[in-house]
Amino acid sequence: MSLQSALERLATYRANNTRASQDIFRNGLLVLQKSGFKKLGDDAWISLEQLALASIDVGRLDIADQCLQLIADNFPNSPRVDCLIGIRMEATEPPETALKYYADILEADSANVAIWKRRISVLRRTGKVEKALNELVQFVDTFYTDVEGWLELADIYASCNQYDHSFQALSHVLLLTPQNPFYVLQAAETAYTSEDFPLAIKMFLTVVDMTDADDSEQLLQESTPLGITVRAWFGVKLCARRIAQNANLKSSSNTSAPKNLGLLDELAAERLRVAYSSSGQKGEIAKGRQEVFAWVATPLA
């Protein structure tokens, strides 16, 4: 594993916002030991921050302290460094200490986004969910365009089984990031869980439209659904089944049921068969293929 490939992996993780702490720690430690951070120039500080957070996550607080020292020496009085110090405090000290630290900073500057988010996170982690919820609602009222805040709100509501409120929060996410099929999928699944099947099936089909639409060269018959498209087709099949079982369905969003439910069901079945029939990388059969084929073949209603 060379320095160059390690740096590239770290950059990919940063771009995709993944939280693969163990891998980041491994690669980052390699870069740190070979003192590769100096080469990066400006990027060095965000990479060090990434390594610091991953080390805290993995429990190697010695490396985290080392990175934090390097960053803090270079950026005195920076709010971002304050946030990192707060996170380091959260890892070892009792939550009251961390909350007091955040409260002090927020008193001085009440619009500090990162610190406010940490405070809400600590409140949620220690079980004060209602307080966290109130603060979070205030937060998204103040900072409407913060997608993470709305997603966290949707997650808190979903964890308390209030799926309608969760869906409302997700609808704001969809307004803010209309090009993202992952959030549409999350909204579709939330709608399904709150038993609004016509809305759910519409949104699942929107996901399929968004993710499969650029196969313009091949006919639909020849393209294989991959990734979240498969999950969306599963959702379509589940919704079609539930709508067919329940003739007088009332949708809480007043969405009308799709007209050609049987055809939709057949299409979903065929797409799932294609998805699970394509040979994998070594020509092996997809896992769970038999189960999928059996389930997909059961008739509607």
Place this chain on the structure above:
Amino acid sequence: MIEKLFLTLATLALLHAAYSTYEHLSLLKALGKPEGSLPLNIVYESILALILGLLGASLNAPPLKDITWASEMKKRTIDGMDSRLGFAHYKSRGKFLFASPHDGKI
């Protein structure tokens, strides 16, 4: 490999042409006729350097990426989109799972 070769050749050719021009101009100044024309060889050398440099730079470019949102989204995962790193909990079981076994304490 070949593109880096082209680029180095182009740079060397350009530097050589520049140096030859400087020498030629000093020669003309020494001979007392500062408006003499540049020998054609130098001109051909610089044009060659331009062509080689163009080829080298185009071949040396990083691979092209797609421009549609859909193609970018194909590379992402649900975990990446749902990570909410600003709200992440940093007090986890990682300390117990990944701490070195020789630490002696949990």
